[in-house]
């Protein structure tokens with residue numbers, strides 16, 4: 001079986017985790033062994049880096065430091081989890097991947113998308129998702145949902161303006177990579193979103209078997 005890598009992207013609160021669980025169940029019916037992971041995180045070291053990045057006490061963190069920490073957490077996740085899983089024919093579903101850095105650090109922080117991809121080229125070792133699901137949600141709605149669920153972390157505590165840039169950034173990025181990034185309206189019902197994702201994946205699986 002050929003491995004498949006799917007990343008889920010979108011603003012905070014866009015409903016990625018719910019869709020990932022549904023997607024996992026669907027891919028299991030297709031005979032895949034599934035690895036679910038998240039960024040930053042997914043390995044012991046990457047989770048430790050996550051604690052540093054999201055700690056709201058580190059409000060002085062520089063944008064370059066932030067971008068490099070995300071990339072280093074990613075490098076460990078790629079070598080320890082994603083690459084071996086794909087090599088052995090598994091399906092990897094990741095809650096965020098390199099596009100999050102392109103949007104949050106490259107666009108919303110203003111470091112530049114090209115600069116951010118350059119740093120990450122080293123970290124991802126040629127591994128890119130076969131499909132990226134972009135759950136598109138207005139920033140205000142997403143951050144409102146998060147606020148109801150839990151205490152906000154360092155990134156979620158950013159200004160509404162920052163989150164607006166994130167939501168717009170995703171739309172821009174998706175427009176530039178229409179073959180890989182598939183945008184879905186995240187205000188639709190959970191069931192409708194899942195159905196749209198399944199239809200898209202069926203299409204990709206059919207193409208992979210050719």
Ligand code: TMP
Nearest residue numbers: 012039040070096097100101104155156
């Ligand atoms: P999460 O809340 O979806 O787990 O993601 C953690 C936060 O980190 C979220 O606000 C998005 C942000 N983030 C970046 O800014 N750059 C990245 O490369 C990644 C993976 C996440």
